Amino acid sequence: MIEKEFIKNNINKVKLEEYLDKELERANYSHIDFTKTSTSTNITLYSEKPGLIIGRGGHRIKELIQKLKDDFGIENPQVEAKEVEEPDLDAEVVAKNVSGWLEKGGHPKRVGNTYVRRVMDAGAAGVQIEIAGKLGGSRGRVAKFSKGYVKRCGETAIKNIDYAYRKAITKPGALGVKVRIMREIPPYMKRQHVEKEEEEVEEDSEKEVSKKPATKSPSKKASKEASKKEKTEKKEEPKKEDEGSDKEETQESFDYEELVKQNISEIKQKIKGKDVDFEAVLEAEKSNKDRKTLKTWLEKQME
Numbered sequence: 001m002i003e004k005e006f007i008k009n010n011i012n013k014v015k016l017e018e019y020l021d022k023e024l025e026r027a028n029y030s031h032i033d034f035t036k037t038s039t040s041t042n043i044t045l046y047s048e049k050p051g052l053i054i055g056r057g058g059h060r061i062k063e064l065i066q067k068l069k070d071d072f073g074i075e076n077p078q079v080e081a082k083e084v085e086e087p088d089l090d091a092e093v094v095a096k097n098v099s100g101w102l103e104k105g106g107h108p109k110r111v112g113n114t115y116v117r118r119v120m121d122a123g124a125a126g127v128q129i130e131i132a133g134k135l136g137g138s139r140g141r142v143a144k145f146s147k148g149y150v151k152r153c154g155e156t157a158i159k160n161i162d163y164a165y166r167k168a169i170t171k172p173g174a175l176g177v178k179v180r181i182m183r184e185i186p187p188y189m190k191r192q193h194v195e196k197e198e199e200e201v202e203e204d205s206e207k208e209v210s211k212k213p214a215t216k217s218p219s220k221k222a223s224k225e226a227s228k229k230e231k232t233e234k235k236e237e238p239k240k241e242d243e244g245s246d247k248e249e250t251q252e253s254f255d256y257e258e259l260v261k262q263n264i265s266e267i268k269q270k271i272k273g274k275d276v277d278f279e280a281v282l283e284a285e286k287s288n289k290d291r292k293t294l295k296t297w298l299e300k301q302m303e
Contacts, residue, residue, distance in 0.1 A: 016072055020045070023064070027052035030084050030092045040076040043068070048093055050081035088115075088122035091164035095179040098129065099168035102175055108135050112145035119181060126150040126182040133175035140173075150182050160186055256284040264294050271301075278302045 020029055028048035035042040045053055054061050061079055068074045087093045094115055101111045108131045119127040126148030133140050151157045161182050168175040259267055259281065271281070282298045285291065 012072055016068075019067075019071075024053055028087070028093055028096055029053075030090050040078050041074050043074075043077050043079045045079065045081050046084050046090075047081065048084055048087045050083045053081040086122050088118045089124055089162075089181060089183055091162035091179045091181045094119060094129075094181070095164040095166040095177050098131070098179065099166040099175075099177045102131070102168040102170060102177070105170075108143050108175075112143060116145045116147050120147050124148060124181050124183055125185045128178075128180045130178040131175055132178075133170075134172040135175070148182070149185060150180050152180075156186055156189070160184070256280050257288070260284045260288045264291065264297075267294065268297070 017032065020032060024045070024047060027050065030046040030048070032046070033044040035044075047053055052060075053064070061081065065077050065079050068077045068079070084090050084093060098111055098115055102108065112129045112131060116127055116129060126146070128144065128146040128150045130142055130144050132142040135141055135143055151161060161180050164179045166177040166179075168177055256277075259270065262270075267281075271278075278298050278301050282295060282302075285294055285298070
């Protein structure tokens with residue numbers, strides 16, 4: 001007897017859903033919530049446009065309450081209309097909007113892509129829209145539009161995915177629209193994702209360590225070559241010292257005060273390609289004629 005009562009209640013719920021779907025089509029009806037108390041039955045109707053459910057002066061909602069009493073046998077129903085907080089995250093509303101656009105002549109590819117983008121912009125973790133039927137051509141096919149992460153099976157698919165199915169009747173034939181929206185990723189999946197990332201980082205670090213070549217002890221040949229280089233460097237050091245002393249002599253023997261008295265072109269010809277102390281030339285120029293063009297040229301040579 002108890003089983004029959006459960007079956008009757010579920011049949012009533014299905015019939016009620018079908019009736020509300022037809023009656024509240026313009027209001028973009030989404031779903032219904034029941035909460036039974038000892039004295040009454042609280043019913044909450046969720047839709048995109050709750051004002052159309054209530055009507056002017058509550059006229060339409062009163063008719064709806066009377067219908068629920070007479071046809072569906074609900075005792076003392078207390079009906080409340082609420083707006084869906086985010087319509088683009090409600091699978092039922094999205095499926096209705098998609099089917100409505102297809103019935104008006106919208107191209108399936110454009111419709112699917114636009115609503116996938118809208119759902120993801122609303123903050124969903126993932127979305128999948130399937131449109132099946134004659135989508136151009138004599139044969140039927142299925143067009144899938146998806147983005148993000150959508151779980152298709154298991155307990156997470158039952159708990160975390162909002163699913164809706166709609167039928168769109170077009171000129172070529174009927175089209176089936178399936179919408180799956182995953183609003184947020186469950187916490188245990190986030191933990192798994194973090195653990196995987198940590199494992200990948202550890203593997204990468206181990207690979208880098210293994211790629212580094214092992215330090216080998218220097219062979220006899222390498223030690224001989226190093227000793228030869230040291231000997232050659234010692235021989236070259238006194239030569240460099242001699243060259244430095246020659247340069248110093250050339251710099252000291254140059255008379256910069258007499259050089260500065262000449263024309264700029266003559267000064268450039270004499271200085272170019274020679275080892276000259278440009279700072280001393282610049283100081284002599286400042287104390288003598290103080291020509292801007294020559295000073296800038298000397299500064300560039302110093303750089």
